[in-house]
Amino acid sequence: MGEQHTYRVIVRGTWDALTGEARERLLAEAAEHGMLSMRFTEEGSLSYEPAPLKHFSWRYVVVSDAADGAEMAAALAEDRAETALKGLGYGFRDLKSTVTDLDTMKVNRKSASRR
Numbered sequence: 001m002g003e004q005h006t007y008r009v010i011v012r013g014t015w016d017a018l019t020g021e022a023r024e025r026l027l028a029e030a031a032e033h034g035m036l037s038m039r040f041t042e043e044g045s046l047s048y049e050p051a052p053l054k055h056f057s058w059r060y061v062v063v064s065d066a067a068d069g070a071e072m073a074a075a076l077a078e079d080r081a082e083t084a085l086k087g088l089g090y091g092f093r094d095l096k097s098t099v100t101d102l103d104t105m106k107v108n109r110k111s112a113s114r115r
Helices: 020-028 066-088
Strands: 004-015 045-048 055-065 093-101
Touching: 020 045, 055 066, 066 093
Parallel strands: none
Antiparallel strands: 004 055, 004 093, 045 055
């Protein structure tokens, strides 16, 4: 096994063909999935706005071989999101990912003279 990198992946999508029951459940649980719930975790963190109930995002932490790159991290996160959404009985479409490699991310620190 090669070097491991940690990726933060945001998987975005659109709700699609939601059943009445699924829509009611999403609206009832909306407060648990708002701005304050946005965290990057291995199991994923779902967030969405209830009005309009149109788009959602999942935030994941994915650890995988650096050689596989961001594309593999995106594929793994999208697979996790798809599995979770299907398991919850939610219709969706148009999954797209944004990936940040935490191991190669440049951090700009302010010098003492600029604080």
